[in-house]
Amino acid sequence: MKTIFKSFLVMVASALFLSSCAPTTANKETRGNAKGAIAGSAAEKVYVAPGEHDSHYAFISGGFSGQLSVYGLPSGRLFRVIPVFSQDPEKGYGYNEETKPMLMTSHGFVPWGDSHHPDISQTNGSVDGRWVFINENNTPRIARISLTTFETEEIIEIPNSAGNHSSSYVTENSEYVVAGTRFAVPFPQRDMSIKDMKGNFSGALSFLKIDKETGHMNIAFQIKMPGFNYDLSHPGRGKSHGWFFFSTYNTEEANTLLEVNASQNDKDFIAAINWKKIEAYVKNGGGKMMPAKYTHNLWDDDAHTATSTMKKQVLVVEPKDVPGAIYFLPTAKSPHGCDVDPTGEYIIGNGKLAAAMTVHSFTKMIKAIKDKAFDGEKYGIPVIKFEAVNYGILDQPGLGPLHTEFDTRGNGYTTFFISSEVVKWNIKDLKVIDRHPVYYSVGHLMIPGGNSRTPDDKYLVSMNKITKDRYLPTGPEVCQSAQLFDISGEKMELLLDFPTIGEPHYAAGIAADKIAANSQKIYKLSDNKHPFAAKSEAETKVVRKGNEIHIYMTMIRSHFSPDNIEGVKVGDKVFFHVTNLEQDYDVPHGISMIGANTSEMLIMPGRTSTIIWYPKEVGVWPFYCTDFCSALHQEMQGYIRVSPKGSNTPLTYTLDGDIPGEEE
């Protein structure tokens, strides 16, 4: 009995001992280490004192939110979410009459989008802070956002494309922004069996010309490429300016169970496209106009109104018609990111499934083309011999390489999704210099000016897909996140975690001084060309046209004019055309109407905006200012009397008992 008891005790004790050795959670240790490593000076590096400004802007894609968020670096503070591809009731975007046309597509009104890769316009190979472009993946579109007003000014739909993923990267003088298709699809669309995909689908790579002055985009040409999947792209720069590089996967052209069937080839391709050559070909009348259907939505900043135009045709270029313009560079297995270093010499394929970085040399590529060092062709496009174009391979730097950006010291920084880390490596030596874990499963990373000849290489932001235990839990759905590193030294130093909106696919960063000084403060009333603007209280009025009522209303601290309206009837369609008369910085007003089946409007000083309200019930119904504008904000309100259908209540509108603008 005693021995049984003793041995039981020994068993219990050893069990307790063993269990205390086992980690309670997998990452506590690593997280602890990370915390230890960033103690002290890191806090000072990211601390931006109250009232002080950050040194950089970061435009971080909102992923499936469809928007673009604006953060400050190094603090990681969120300043603004710019509505782009999704309705935003906070700002009235996509709800008011002026912005609804921005969300029109060939499929009708689409209230949502999946925003992916912001990229800032460039002049002479450096980011210039004029515009930021971003692509929508689901219903293929490219948007242009002004960096003086921080508003979406233009959205153009991309026809013959599906899954607009290898977009929206800008060439070094903002000649073009590109849009490449992820899905191969019938081109043009037609009714056919899915299993007949191979050889019958195509991949559209679209080049959108950017107007130097206005930034307006138009599809200059679409290259009808073989039916692969085009994943990501980057422009050549410096010596390789004039070329564009797109990574491909599913060169197997599988139409089902792609996770297996598109992962059979040991090498896929990077497509190298000499766009200058194609530009010249098109200029000389090359290419074929093909019927297409896509919208071009343009914001007029004077009229404060967007218009949506349906385009009917697009210029299509067949690769076989422009010999010498397009080549395939064999690249290790299903490359995701396709990145070009600041010198323009190295073209890097991030071999997602190969655990290898393929580094191609632009100089070698040009020589290989001259020597015709080809290894056959694919759909008429020459495939350059791997050895003839390859500079080298960085083998086994980590698992699941996705994206690379660069510093000015000859190093690449690559994200590894599977091994959840960022690796710094020297391109010339093909040697790993440093590695740092990220939390967790990083997608893309960003160095301000990353897609340019002149990266601003103090900070690096990694954008992570998974956070699990990194923040206070918020139920099953937790935030995605960004992590800020200091990369000015030999070793990368983790400084800060901060949550992001939606999924941060990619970001574009820029020194604050390239934007801040040009940021607009107000819209001048004198420039307001809105057709329903009331530029003073004397111009306010209410007009009936059949069952339509147009209220020309103004707002100023702290009242609406008019604020008492009678003679509206059930069944009317009431337009609120509201102008903010303020001409002072940061004095927006808002307006909301009880029961309106739309959002509020938030109206900036000098702007006019319109919502529609359908009165359904008889009564006296209020409206009020939704933005705490002034000390008398709570007094900023009004009433509309709604009479029964067919009643004789005369149409009247007053402010303080008088018709606005008339002599007392």
Add this chain to the structure above:
Amino acid sequence: MKKSQLLMMVGAILLGALYLLPLWKITLLAPQYPEPLGLNIHITHLSDGVQFNDVKNIDLLNHYIGMAHLPTEENVAKKEVAPFIEFTIFPIVIGIMMLLGVIAGIKGNHKWYLYWLIAMVLLGIAGLTDFYLWLDSYGHNLDPNAILKITDPVTGKPMGYQPPFLGYKKLLNFEVYSFPESGAYFIVVGMLLSFVAYISGKKETK
């Protein structure tokens, strides 16, 4: 032409700067206005002192405390406020003084220079007194229906909002500064030149 004559004429002509440059400036700073609001006072009109639309924005803020509208062209046209007679008189007076100064210079009588200077000093005192009275009037003649009615904790009377005549004053949330502007420096230099002209003219006649 003698040196004194030239000095006198240049001194008088310097007054012409007043047709272009503001005479005085009132600047308002508040927590909500880290970039201050500014009111430039010219001899003919008011203008934005720091940023676009400052005059209108100050006028808008003034309505909270029931202050009368500023005498801008727009407010006068809307009959919100009576026209500011000084904006008509000042340019005429300055014109006359310039003319008299130039004539005195041509005449070359140094005593006239002194009379001109004395006239300028007297006019200056009159102008400043007028300015003070207006500030007092704006600060105290408040709309009885004003949105904000604040009692002075010391006197127990309704708070006055008279901006400082010269220098600094705290008015509610605003820090108000009042100082001569570039135009005023031209007057001072002009007057100094006339004094120098008088001294050297006197020497020249000896």
